[in-house]
Each structure stands twice: as structure tokens, then as C-alpha cells.
Amino acid sequence: MKIKKILVSQPKPSSEKSPYYDIARRHNVEIVFRPFIKVEGLSSKEFRQQKINIPDFTAIIFTARTAIDHFFRLCEEMRITIPDTMKYFCTTETIALYLQKYIVYRKRKIFHGTTGKLADLIPSLTKHNKEKYLYAVSDVNKDDANVAALEKAGIDFTKAIMYRTVSNDFTPDEAFDYDMLLFFSPSGIASLVKNFPNFEQGDIAIGCFGASTAKSIKDAGFRLDMEAPTAKAPSVTAALDQFLAETNA
Numbered sequence: 001m002k003i004k005k006i007l008v009s010q011p012k013p014s015s016e017k018s019p020y021y022d023i024a025r026r027h028n029v030e031i032v033f034r035p036f037i038k039v040e041g042l043s044s045k046e047f048r049q050q051k052i053n054i055p056d057f058t059a060i061i062f063t064a065r066t067a068i069d070h071f072f073r074l075c076e077e078m079r080i081t082i083p084d085t086m087k088y089f090c091t092t093e094t095i096a097l098y099l100q101k102y103i104v105y106r107k108r109k110i111f112h113g114t115t116g117k118l119a120d121l122i123p124s125l126t127k128h129n130k131e132k133y134l135y136a137v138s139d140v141n142k143d144d145a146n147v148a149a150l151e152k153a154g155i156d157f158t159k160a161i162m163y164r165t166v167s168n169d170f171t172p173d174e175a176f177d178y179d180m181l182l183f184f185s186p187s188g189i190a191s192l193v194k195n196f197p198n199f200e201q202g203d204i205a206i207g208c209f210g211a212s213t214a215k216s217i218k219d220a221g222f223r224l225d226m227e228a229p230t231a232k233a234p235s236v237t238a239a240l241d242q243f244l245a246e247t248n249a
Contacts, residue, residue, distance in 0.1 A: 001203045002248045004029055006240075007178040009036040009188045019237035027244040036183070036191035038168040039138070041070045042161065044077040052134070052160050054080050059087040059131040061157065063118060063146075065098045067136040070162040072102045084108065087131060089124060092116050118146040122153050133157035139164040140187060167191040180205040180225075182236065186216035193220060207243065209236040 012033040013020060024031045054075060062068050075082060087109040090096040096112035099105060113120035125133070135150070135157050150157050165187045170176065176196070181204060183189055192199060207226030208214050217224045228239035 001179065003027075003179045003205060003244060005178050006031045006180040006182065008033050008182045010182075010184060011035055019235075019241075023237060023241050023244065026241070027248055029244065029248075032178070035168050036188040036195075037165050037185065039066055039163050040166055041073055041163045044074060047074055047078075047160075047162065050160060052158060054078070054082075054134065054160075057132050057134040057158070058085070059089060059128065059133045061118070061121070061125075061133055061135045062088065062090045062095055062099075063137070065095055066138070066163060068095070068098055068102065071136050074162060087111070087128065089121055089133070091118055091121060119149050122149060122155075125150070125155050126153050129154065129156075131156070135159045136162050138162070140185075167194050170195045178204065180207065182206075182226075182240070183208045183213050183217065184210065184236070186212055189213065189216040189220055189222075205243075205247070207236070207240065209239075 006029055008020065008031055010033060020031050020033075023029070060071065062071075072082075074080075082103075088096070088099055088111070090099070090110070090112040093112045093114070096110050097105070099108070099110060111121070111124045113124075125131075133150075133155060137159055139161050147159070165185075167187075168191065181192070183192075183206070201222050205225040206217055206222055207228070208217055208224065209228045214224055214227050226239055226243045228234070228236040230239065233239035233242055
């Protein structure tokens with residue numbers, strides 16, 4: 001069976017130069033961007049239940065722009081003024097630059113990594129070992145490796161849940177006529193099962209990015225037809241390009 005219509009469970013790319021558009025043209029397929037999950041911020045009441053007092057901290061660790069949005073939203077809702085002395089540690093320069101949306105960037109103490117991994121920030125964090133760090137995360141954050149790395153380095157930190165990932169439910173009149181589904185997190189698989197409890201895969205191809213997502217697909221009893229990254233396909237778009245070249249040949 002040839003693949004004609006693909007659901008990519010992510011938001012539509014902001015740039016027209018996305019590799020997905022090249023793939024659609026090259027293989028004559030329709031690609032629909034439709035997230036299975038969405039992010040909701042915790043209310044100030046829910047956040048207070050964690051018994052975390054933001055003014056007690058002197059530095060913040062951000063691993064996503066979403067975390068930045070919800071940190072400043074909660075501060076505004078709780079009428080907390082962030083002092084100019086606050087230090088910000090971000091896993092990438094892109095995340096660090098996003099802070100400009102909320103603060104005067106050049107006047108603040110901002111540090112960022114280069115690899116996108118929290119471990120890359122450890123040298124900067126330990127250099128400022130007298131700081132009390134707030135680690136802004138989502139409710140599905142289960143990266144014990146990050147926590148272990150921070151603890152091993154002797155970092156004084158507290159994890160603060162500021163937003164949650166929930167199912168982005170399909171409406172009854174929303175068509176689900178895809179030949180292939182692409183997933184990027186275990187939460188996306190959970191949403192598929194929730195929305196379509198009687199879903200039968202049949203000839204529908206399922207692809208994914210990441211080992212944890214692949215495991216969730218198999219654990220749910222589905223067939224995994226395409227997985228990234230691999231040695232030959234470091235990205236999901238490269239894997240999709242190869243998969244379509246073979247399947248639609």
C-alpha cells in the first residue's frame with residue numbers, strides 16, 4: 001500500500017523551508033500537522049500546592065521556551081517581581097534569546113549551553129555554586145539523568161512543575177483518514193489510545209522519533225514501521241524520506 005496522507009503529530013512549521021514540504025513535493029504526499037498533545041499551564045493555586053516560594057531562589061534553569069512562558073505567567077499571576085540580580089541558565093542559545101520577550105536581555109546575567117543537554121550547563125552551574133536554583137519543568141519530566149547530574153555536581157536546586165501535557169482531543173467530525181502517523185513522545189501514543197480506544201492499525205504505518213516513543217508504540221501493541229534516529233537517518237525527516245522512497249517506489 002502506498003502512503004498518500006501523513007499525520008505529523010507536531011505543530012505546523014513556522015518556516016516554509018521545512019524539510020517536510022520538500023518531502024511532500026518529492027514523494028507527492030499530503031502532510032497534515034496535527035498535535036496529539038497540548039501544553040496547559042498550572043494555575044497559581046496548583047503551583048502553590050508544591051510549597052515553592054519563587055523569591056527564595058537566585059537562579060533559574062530553563063530547558064524549553066515553554067518553561068519560560070509559564071514561569072513569567074505564574075510570576076505575574078502571583079504578583080511576584082523578579083529582581084534584576086536573578087541569573088538565568090538555559091540549555092541552548094535559542095532558549096536564552098527567548099528571554100528577551102520578558103526581560104531586558106543585555107542587563108541580565110544569562111548563561112547558555114551549546115548542545116541542548118543539561119549536562120552541558122553543569123560547568124556554569126558549578127561555577128556559581130552559591131546560587132539557589134529553580135528548575136522549571138513539566139509534569140511529564142522524568143529525566144532522572146538530569147536530576148542525577150545536578151545532584152552529583154552538588155547543585156542546590158528544586159524542581160518546580162509549571163505546566164502539564166494533556167491530550168489534544170479529536171472532535172467527532174474530524175477526519176482520521178491517514179496512511180501514516182508520526183509520533184514524537186509517549187504522550188502522543190497515550191493520546192491516540194485515548195481518542196481512538198478501538199484503533200486498529202491494519203495497513204496504517206506508524207513512525208516515531210526517540211527510543212522512549214518507540215517503546216510506547218510497541219507496549220501499546222502497535223507495529224513500528226519507521227524509527228529515528230538511526231545511523232543513516234539522524235532526523236525524523238531523513239527517516240521519512242527514506243521510508244517513502246522504499247514504500248512508494
